[in-house]
Amino acid sequence: MPKKLNIVLAGQANVGKSVIFNHLTGLHQHIGNWPGKTVEKAEGTLHYKGYTIDVLDLPGIYSLATYSIEELVSREYIATKEPDFVVNVVDATNLERNLLFTLQLLELERPTVLALNMVDLLEAKGIKINIKELQKILGIPIVPVVAIKRKGLTKVLNQGIKLVKSGKHARPLKYGKEVEERIKKTVKLLKSIKLHYPKRWLAMKLLEKDQEIRKLVKGACPKILKKLRVFCRELEKIHGHDSSIVIAHERCHLVSQIIEKVQIIKMPSKKKALERFDNLTTHRIWGYPTMIVILASMFLAIFKFGNWLSGYFGLISEVFQNWYAAFVGTSFVAGLCWSGIEGALALIEIALPYILPFYLLLFFLEDLGYLARVAFLLDSLMHKLGVHGKASIPLMLGFGCNVPACLSCRIMETQRERFLTGFLTTLVPCSAVTVVIMGLVGKFMGIGWALGLYIFIFLVIFGLGKLASRILPGEPTELIMEMPDLRRPNFKTILIQTWIRVKDFLYIAAPLVIVSGIIIEGVHLAGGLEGVAWVLSPITVKWLGLPAITGILLIFGILRKELILVMLATLLGTANFAQVLTPAQMITLAVVAMFYIPCVATIAALAREFGWKKALGITIFEILFAIGIGGVVFRLVSVFI
Amino acid sequence: MTIVSLINIKEGQAAVIKSIAGGWMATKRLADLGLTPGTKIKVLRIAPVLGPIEIEVRGSKLVLGRGLAAKVLVTTK
Numbered sequence A: 001m002p003k004k005l006n007i008v009l010a011g012q013a014n015v016g017k018s019v020i021f022n023h024l025t026g027l028h029q030h031i032g033n034w035p036g037k038t039v040e041k042a043e044g045t046l047h048y049k050g051y052t053i054d055v056l057d058l059p060g061i062y063s064l065a066t067y068s069i070e071e072l073v074s075r076e077y078i079a080t081k082e083p084d085f086v087v088n089v090v091d092a093t094n095l096e097r098n099l100l101f102t103l104q105l106l107e108l109e110r111p112t113v114l115a116l117n118m119v120d121l122l123e124a125k126g127i128k129i130n131i132k133e134l135q136k137i138l139g140i141p142i143v144p145v146v147a148i149k150r151k152g153l154t155k156v157l158n159q160g161i162k163l164v165k166s167g168k169h170a171r172p173l174k175y176g177k178e179v180e181e182r183i184k185k186t187v188k189l190l191k192s193i194k195l196h197y198p199k200r201w202l203a204m205k206l207l208e209k210d211q212e213i214r215k216l217v218k219g220a221c222p223k224i225l226k227k228l229r230v231f232c233r234e235l236e237k238i239h240g241h242d243s244s245i246v247i248a249h250e251r252c253h254l255v256s257q258i259i260e261k262v263q264i265i266k267m268p269s270k271k272k273a274l275e276r277f278d279n280l281t282t283h284r285i286w287g288y289p290t291m292i293v294i295l296a297s298m299f300l301a302i303f304k305f306g307n308w309l310s311g312y313f314g315l316i317s318e319v320f321q322n323w324y325a326a327f328v329g330t331s332f333v334a335g336l337c338w339s340g341i342e343g344a345l346a347l348i349e350i351a352l353p354y355i356l357p358f359y360l361l362l363f364f365l366e367d368l369g370y371l372a373r374v375a376f377l378l379d380s381l382m383h384k385l386g387v388h389g390k391a392s393i394p395l396m397l398g399f400g401c402n403v404p405a406c407l408s409c410r411i412m413e414t415q416r417e418r419f420l421t422g423f424l425t426t427l428v429p430c431s432a433v434t435v436v437i438m439g440l441v442g443k444f445m446g447i448g449w450a451l452g453l454y455i456f457i458f459l460v461i462f463g464l465g466k467l468a469s470r471i472l473p474g475e476p477t478e479l480i481m482e483m484p485d486l487r488r489p490n491f492k493t494i495l496i497q498t499w500i501r502v503k504d505f506l507y508i509a510a511p512l513v514i515v516s517g518i519i520i521e522g523v524h525l526a527g528g529l530e531g532v533a534w535v536l537s538p539i540t541v542k543w544l545g546l547p548a549i550t551g552i553l554l555i556f557g558i559l560r561k562e563l564i565l566v567m568l569a570t571l572l573g574t575a576n577f578a579q580v581l582t583p584a585q586m587i588t589l590a591v592v593a594m595f596y597i598p599c600v601a602t603i604a605a606l607a608r609e610f611g612w613k614k615a616l617g618i619t620i621f622e623i624l625f626a627i628g629i630g631g632v633v634f635r636l637v638s639v640f641i
Numbered sequence B: 001m002t003i004v005s006l007i008n009i010k011e012g013q014a015a016v017i018k019s020i021a022g023g024w025m026a027t028k029r030l031a032d033l034g035l036t037p038g039t040k041i042k043v044l045r046i047a048p049v050l051g052p053i054e055i056e057v058r059g060s061k062l063v064l065g066r067g068l069a070a071k072v073l074v075t076t077k
Helices: A017-025 A069-080 A092-106 A131-138 A153-166 A177-189 A199-207 A211-220 A223-239 A243-262 A273-281 A287-327 A332-368 A370-383 A389-400 A402-411 A415-425 A431-445 A447-471 A491-525 A529-543 A550-557 A563-572 A583-595 A600-610 A612-640 B024-032 B066-070
Strands: A003-010 A029-033 A040-048 A051-057 A085-091 A112-117 A127-129 A142-145 A263-265 A480-482 B003-005 B014-020 B040-046 B053-057 B060-064 B072-075
Touching (some): A003 A017, A017 A051, A085 A153, A092 A112, A092 A127, A092 B060, A131 A243, A142 A153, A177 A223, A223 A243, A243 B024, A273 A287, A273 A370, A287 A332, A332 A389, A332 A402, A389 A402, A389 A431, A402 A415, A402 A600, A431 A447, A491 A529, A491 A600, A550 A563, A583 A612, A600 A612, B066 B072
Parallel strands (some): A003 A051, A085 A112, A112 A142
Antiparallel strands (some): A040 A051, A480 B060, B003 B072, B014 B040
């Protein structure tokens, strides 16, 4: 009979948690959402010494307060789901700040193992840690680990299993006398209350004025809060700060005392090549050209590679289509089935040549630590859009594909920031929109006009960002971010991360793209599209000044925007668009194509992140906006050309 | 010894936190990151055009947005 264990990985961001998680679980992992929350939940399973161990990778957080949803989810899980043991992953080169979190974790009183990661980097940084002493002070087993080299991971598991067998729970450390007295008194008050948290932890959170816990306790016994106020005031009198800060202050103080006992730092002697590169990447002047070169060469490489590979894919699917027509036929039903297959093929044609390499390079930059530098450099620019520097990452992703861009909005802290960033990413021209702009305006009117369109898009994004951040309730958040050291990326992590995202993209996009593809094809085969074009003609012909068939193009474009160009060639029977469209029409069509709707896959991603109501809201807004601005652009351009 | 805002500190200069002139949320957040009164910090880099400020605190590097950094009041020696 295999025994089951349930463990969690907890720690701050950038400590190598996901590397450990990937090593432990391999590809046996499932990335989903916490029920009802847009917080990622990564679970996996491993078999070890007759145990089946379910591993949960908690999000990287800096505290167990309620500042972000991630923190709330994490502490609730540890306190109420009672995992068999907790692995606290700690970055040995950042011991002091990491211990601030460890102390909070100990207060939750679960069996805990401390995995001291990146011990191999200590020497180069001139840091020495007395692990034995630290272990004595914290009262939990500490295992030195080099996660990227898989070193020490089995020891972590062994220590955890040992803890489970002995039933030894972590014990919180003691703070200063004045604070301890108030904690004890509060614990006494809480005696009769039945809540699924350790009493001491509840007491501390009450003294820290934690809103969630106050609500819980108020529900159970409202009298307690009154008595509590006395203790808080006493603490405030003694320390001269608000009682919420007093506890945090005590914790910081305790940690610096521990650090003094266990850590010695001798300045490293020489500057390394990476460090010099680091100074370049964040330089107040040279940082920007460096960033432009890095990002531009990344996009260029992806587009070159993507175009090359998708050329082959195009040939293959053409052969496939001919076979299909020969063996299955071209009847109505066969045609419908083919459009379903074509939808699936097309998704792979986008995923493999564009999205896959895009993610590979992006996670490479992320693992290198470079993306944090981009956020640092672009923070003030992003503030003009009503968001902070971290939003630059989803927005960059948007140039590849809006779907992963929407999903990555989770790196923003608050719901408001996530939604705002998500909305802005849907306006970023993805690779399909670039195909339309380049294939239409770039090819037949010159590259200058195409670049002009890009500048126009950025201006629109700025304008709408400013507007939306005014309209949305709530305050903009300020950037708080750890600046990770640049380090050598780990390729296994990059590969696994990439694979998970690509899989995510296919799962989210496939159902909607295939189903709506079949529906549109059905209408098309039944001869209904001319009708649709006729219905839309007041908008397309009268207001936008385009040929009536563009109504059909825009319907197909909902599936994938590059279909606008493909269908234009098919319906007009020529690839020389200059013969059939005037320059003003080309620009108008490109502008409408850029904004008129997020494609179905993006709508699905929006719905997953923000719910259907908001997803449809964005969709309807963008349709109206594109029609409005398209007509204005047509009239303006017609005057000048 | 004068009290100034963190945004007035030059690159490479060290300072000690005196107080946080912000609401409960900001104060608590900064405290959780180890930025409490009495903490020694050093300004490492300042991004141009009113960008964020990178500081060294408790042996690690942290980036604070300009608006938040303005709320951190410090003294220099």
